[in-house]
Amino acid sequence: MPKTKFQDFIFSIIMVICMVYWMTFFNKAIDQGLSYGLFLDALREMWPEVCIAFLVQRYIARKNADRLVKNYLSVVKGPSSFFIPVINAAGNVMIMAPIMTFLINLLHNGFTTDLGLLWCKRVIFNFPFALCIQTFYVGPFVKFVYKKISRFL
16 A cells, blocks of 8 residues: 555545545435435535545544554454454544544534534444445545556656
C-alpha cells in the first residue's frame, strides 16, 4: 500500500471521497427515500463533508484508530489474515463515525437542543453501514484503484 507521504495523501483522498459519497447517499436515502436522482444529489452535496472528513481522518482518526487496533491485536493472539482488514476498518469506523456524524449534524442543523438526540439516532444507523461498506466494498475498491494508479505516483 502507500509507501510515501504523497502516496498516503492520494490514498486518503480516494478513500475519503468514496466513503463520504456513500455515507451521504445513505443518509439522504434515510431522509428522502431511495430514488435515481439521489445518486447525483449525493455527488453534488458531499463536498463540504469531504473536506471535513479529510481533516478529521488525517489529524484525529488515523492516530487513534491505529492505537485502538494495536491495542486490540496485542490482546488477541494470532487473528487470521481475514480478520486483519476487518479489525482495521472497525478501528477507523469507531473513530470516524461518531465524530463525522456529530460534525455533519452540526453543519446541517446548527446548535440545537436536539443535537444530542439527532447524533445518537444517526450514529445508530451510520456505524453499521460505515463498517459494512468500509470492510467489504469501499476498502477493497479503493485498494484496487490505488494499486492501478500507484505505479504513476
